[in-house]
Amino acid sequence: MEPIIRTENLSISFGGHKAVDRVNFEMPEKHFKSIIGPNGAGKTTFFNLISGELKNTEGDVFFKGQSIANLSSVERTRLGLGRSFQITNVFPNLTVLENVRLAVQSREKIRFNPFKHYLHYKKITQDALTILEQVLLENKAHHIASQLAHGEKRKLEIAMLLALDTEVLMLDEPTAGMSLEEVPAILDVIKSIKSRGDKTILLIEHKMDMILDLSDSIMVLFNGKLLADGSPSEIMNNTTVQNAYLGGLYDGELVET
Amino acid sequence: MNKPILLSRSNIFLFIIVLALIAFPFVMDSRTLTILVTQILIFGILAMSYDILLGYTGIVSFGHAMFFGIGAYCTAIMLNDFESTIFVFIGSIAVGMVIAGILSFIVGLLTLRLKSHFFAMLTMAISGLLLVVAEKWRSVTKGNDGFTFKAPEVFKDRIVFYLVVLALIVIVFIVLKRFVNSPLGRVLIAVRENEQRTKSLGFKTLYYKVIASVLAGVIASLAGSLYAVSLRFVNTAVLTMEITLDALLMTIIGGVGTLIGPLVGAVVIESAQHYLSGLARDFPIFERWIIFFGIIYILAVIFFPKGIVGTIQAKYFQWKDKKAQLNVVPLSKNKESSK
Structure with a gap:
């Protein structure tokens, strides 16, 4: 089946800095994917590229097989x-x-x-x-x-x-800055949307434990690059991801891997 | 369910004011006062049109005088060159509105993509350009000296003209009120609040801004037409920055984002202008009454940023909120105790 969102080498540079670096990913319909990554990994920038707030400098974004890289954010919203x-x-x-x-x-x-x-x-x-x-x-x-x-x-x-x-819901850290008591209520909202099963959901989140049981798959961004993409258990056992989160990973090593 | 009651209450209030205004020229037999109130109403129309831009869409335009001037010149030239009849007058209003509409459409399309302050600068430049054209095109406009013309026969009676202006301001008010409360008007307010977010909700904000500027331009042109007839004279003063600043002042002092506000502002500014300059005979300082305007303006912006009507409204809502909260508190307590 044609994925609802697909990116091809999606990149953006601000001056010399590549905030999102050749990310390829696919998003099947009615799928729940979470994006994680340390601060400054380019998660929100990646979101902005898909929703049209920013224009990519390289690569392409597809929505239901149609390229939307040249559409404005208004048109993308109307598409879904x-x-x-x-x-x-x-x-x-x-x-x-x-x-x-x-x-x-x-x-x-x-x-x-x-x-x-x-x-x-x-x-x-x-x-x-x-x-x-x-x-x-x-x-x-x-x-x-x-x-x-x-x-x-x-x-x-x-x-x-x-x-x-809209068909696709992109949630950028919905619980950011919330007090702990409030988080479950938001999670319930997200769960109830998911349980209805008619939406494709893309979620950025910092709190790992919160998304593990919710997501169908998780993708990890690190320094603008796609580090891993897979089911929650795969991601948990992925050593590169563990290193990235524990801070043992640097750019140089990333290139080697 | 409180809203409709509030609405009808304020409607009744407005209705009474309109009745009083209709009765006014018959009760007060003063020519100067009738002329002054006519002047206030005309500037009220202009200020309301400016409020559509500033108060509802959040666009700051420094070129609003150009639409006012277009209306004024259209009416003056047509009444002068053709017969001075009521039909020509109506026709000239229509022509002025169409020209102002087309011009504001083009200007809006070209400039509204810009960020607010660049837009403000560009509108100022374009209206400055128009002012120069009017001064140099002497064969039509007679330049800075201007020209007098005959108003239609019916308007010889000041009271008739007054009533026509009053009828028009009521119509304009109702139309604009409906407009800002329509779904389209709501989007305009959203643009004022947060344009980027409005876009991400799927509204093409440029279209909305152009619509607002066309509507404001057309209404300003109507005000200009009436202004020219009220003076029976026109010169390039109708295109100057002062007209724009008057509209800006009225809107800010009266209260942006409320249609009543600009009307109140028009009353304040026009009568202040009238009476302060009248005082000049006794106190020479009032020959520079514009100084007092500056002071009023500064004080208004510092202490009443919401304007007269805006401040009253805010106070009223605060008071209503308090009342509502008093009603809510015991209720929630009951809930807890019942648990």
Whole structure:
């Protein structure tokens, strides 16, 4: 079967620094893949290349067999590549509900209607509220987004991604900076999306233990290079990966291996 | 369920104000006051159109005067060259709107890709260019000296003109209110809040910004047409930076992102202009009344960044929030105890 996302030698350099270096990977449909790697490994940059926030300097990205390297992030979202952001990126002065409502509005393709009142579309508001319930934010619906606690902003970020209802969900460290008590709630949300089985999910995460039982496969990035890609148990037993995480690995050795 | 009640309450309030404004010229038999209020309403239209850019879409334009000037010149030239009838007047408004719409479309398409401050600079340059054209093209515009023209016969009565302007501002207000509350208007607000995020939600933000700038340009042109008729005179002053700054001041002092705000701002600025310059006879310092404007402006930006209406609104929501929280607290306590 044609993989839903495929990259060929995907690279980007900032000046002389290659942040992502010839990464080849394939992502089957309805698959759950996690991306791990130490800080500065290029995980988020890799995400940005797939979602279109950054343009690759080399190589190519394919979505369902079609090259999308020249499409803007808007067009990629409309094709079905939705993403959340690691650094919270919401509409700060709008209410939580309005944030999600805008995402639902985009999904419903209501873009240029200048005549009807926005509350006329009751279904959209209803859908937005349903999604807020899913991420346990329904009691904050009428709060201003900038006044939310950090964990709640992360939930809102996920809610906006869910509201877009894209085929591929790209989650960039959904639990980053969250207090430990809040993490299980987010995990539950992700698990419930996964259990519905109609989404392809790509997840960046630092907390290894959290993703091991969740992921179908894990890929490891290190210094912009793809170090390994395989099932969770393979990755756990992979000595290169262990070295990378324990800090025994340097660039020079990487080339040799 | 609180919202519709709040909405209708503010609607009733506005309705009363409109009624008072309709009654005003018949109660107050003062020509100067009627002219002043007409002036306020015209600048209210201009300020509202500017608020669509600044307050709703987050675009800072320093070239808004060019659309105002286009409207003013279209009406003045057409009323002067053709017959001075009400039909020519209506036609000239339409022509002005179309030209302003086309120009703002082209300018928007060319410049809105730029980041905000570059856009601001470019709009300033383009409107400066237009000002030079108007000054040099003497055969049509008579340059800096300007020219007088006859207003349509019906407008000889100041009260009729006043009522027409009042009707137009009500229509513009309703149209703009509907516009900013439409799904499209919501996306504009999203662009103001976080353009990059709006893009990643799948909205092509450039289109939205161009739509906003076309709408603002068209409405500004309407204001310009009315302005020219109210003076029965036009010169290049309608294209100058001062018009843009007036609109900017009204919007900021009144409150960005609220359509009422610019109207309040127009009242404040226009009446201040009128009365402060009137004081100049007794106190020579008021010949430089613009100094006081500068001071008001600085104080407003420091202490009321949300403007008059914005500050009142924020206070009102705070008060409502507190009330809502008081209602919520006992409820959640009940829940815990029932567990």
